Amino acid sequence: MRDVVVIGAGLSGLTAAWELTRSGRSVQVVEARDRTGGRAHCPKVNGHPVDLGPTWVWDSERSIHRLLRTLDIPTFAHFDDGLDVYESDGLQRGRFPRSTVLSRRIVGGAARVAATLAQQVDAIQLNAPVRVIEPIKEGLRVVTDAGHFDAHQVLAGLPPSLVAPMISELDPERAQLWSRVPVWMGDIAKVALVFDRPFWKDHGWSGRGASSRGPMSEIHDMSGLDDTPACLFGFVPESAGLDALEDRVRDQLLRMFGPEAVPTQVVLHPWWREPFTTTPQHRGDLRLFGHAVLRAPALSGRLQLISCETSGVSPGHLDGAVERAQAVCSAR
Numbered sequence: 001m002r003d004v005v006v007i008g009a010g011l012s013g014l015t016a017a018w019e020l021t022r023s024g025r026s027v028q029v030v031e032a033r034d035r036t037g038g039r040a041h042c043p044k045v046n047g048h049p050v051d052l053g054p055t056w057v058w059d060s061e062r063s064i065h066r067l068l069r070t071l072d073i074p075t076f077a078h079f080d081d082g083l084d085v086y087e088s089d090g091l092q093r094g095r096f097p098r099s100t101v102l103s104r105r106i107v108g109g110a111a112r113v114a115a116t117l118a119q120q121v122d123a124i125q126l127n128a129p130v131r132v133i134e135p136i137k138e139g140l141r142v143v144t145d146a147g148h149f150d151a152h153q154v155l156a157g158l159p160p161s162l163v164a165p166m167i168s169e170l171d172p173e174r175a176q177l178w179s180r181v182p183v184w185m186g187d188i189a190k191v192a193l194v195f196d197r198p199f200w201k202d203h204g205w206s207g208r209g210a211s212s213r214g215p216m217s218e219i220h221d222m223s224g225l226d227d228t229p230a231c232l233f234g235f236v237p238e239s240a241g242l243d244a245l246e247d248r249v250r251d252q253l254l255r256m257f258g259p260e261a262v263p264t265q266v267v268l269h270p271w272w273r274e275p276f277t278t279t280p281q282h283r284g285d286l287r288l289f290g291h292a293v294l295r296a297p298a299l300s301g302r303l304q305l306i307s308c309e310t311s312g313v314s315p316g317h318l319d320g321a322v323e324r325a326q327a328v329c330s331a332r
């Protein structure tokens with residue numbers, strides 16, 4: 001019997017496990033995938049980590065910046081100097097409105113935060129998808145494909161709609177509400193586009209673009225420090241479909257950025273095809289992000305949701321995942 005089982009080794013789950021470990025609790029993390037990080041996913045392309053999930057943190061976000069400072073992980077300012085491009089029937093170059101809050105990138109990619117936390121948490125069981133959470137005497141049992149784990153408390157660091165079907169004892173109203181919470185960015189494919197050099201900077205272009213023709217609705221610079229690698233990325237909505245997507249992406253780049261816009265690598269990551277991120281309900285009700293009901297303990301106070309969707313401060317963001325995990329742990 002542990003003090004706490006944490007479900008999910010994404011940023012919320014690992015922040016909680018790290019905080020609880022530091023305060024001397026016995027913790028077991030169970031993770032469905034064969035890696036940590038969840039939506040923060042940065043595989044190496046030509047030897048460099050490329051973010052296929054989150055790209056930015058914002059200067060207004062306190063919890064993630066505090067954690068980055070504690071873990072000694074540096075950030076750098078997102079590049080968006082110069083002219084943007086907008087595509088509809090034709091092309092228009094200019095400067096789109098911007099937020100006054102500076103956006104930053106994490107050196108080494110967003111997955112570095114989860115990986116650093118994971119190094120300081122002893123018990124992480126990968127390849128252990130949770131199927132059932134059930135009450136037992138003085139606690140809860142978490143049944144996974146790699147065995148079961150009992151604890152006094154369970155923290156669920158995964159989208160609420162993925163948790164609801166695991167619990168037959170959940171009251172129907174709560175189960176219905178959890179099931180309708182969309183997964184943040186669960187209906188997006190991120191496309192990373194790696195180039196030999198950041199040719200857009202030579203023209204005084206920011207690399208930022210928007211298009212009503214698609215398939216990429218938005219494009220931004222995502223180059224690494226010192227432009228290593230030189231990189232743009234695009235968001236493709238699920239409605240654009242996957243048929244011949246790489247060809248359509250390449251055509252769009254040529255239309256919007258000219259003949260130099262030939263990437264050496266195109267990496268497509270459709271998040272709606274990831275069963276440990278999304279559910280068929282991922283389109284749910286956007287008003288439920290950060291809803292107070294998601295923060296109310298369930299199963300006689302033994303289960304709490306902590307994923308980014310449940311934060312009342314930065315719902316959906318990395319900052320929200322950290323804020324919510326730390327708020328729940330400090331209340332214990």
Ligand SMILES: Cc1cc2nc3c(=O)[nH]c(=O)nc-3n(C[C@H](O)[C@H](O)[C@H](O)COP(=O)(O)OP(=O)(O)OC[C@H]3O[C@@H](n4cnc5c(N)ncnc54)[C@H](O)[C@@H]3O)c2cc1C
Nearest residue numbers: 008010011012032038039054055056130307308316317318
């Ligand atoms: C394309 C994209 C772009 C984004 N851009 C930004 C951005 O620029 N800035 C920003 O702040 N945020 C951004 N986000 C959101 C950011 O990724 C999330 O806020 C954050 O990663 C969520 O962390 P989490 O721990 O709440 O959930 P997750 O990262 O989803 O972690 C959940 C974990 O639970 C595991 N799991 C799922 N099912 C089971 C099961 N049955 N049993 C056991 N484990 C299970 C999963 O494998 C995963 O590891 C973006 C997300 C995406 C997809």
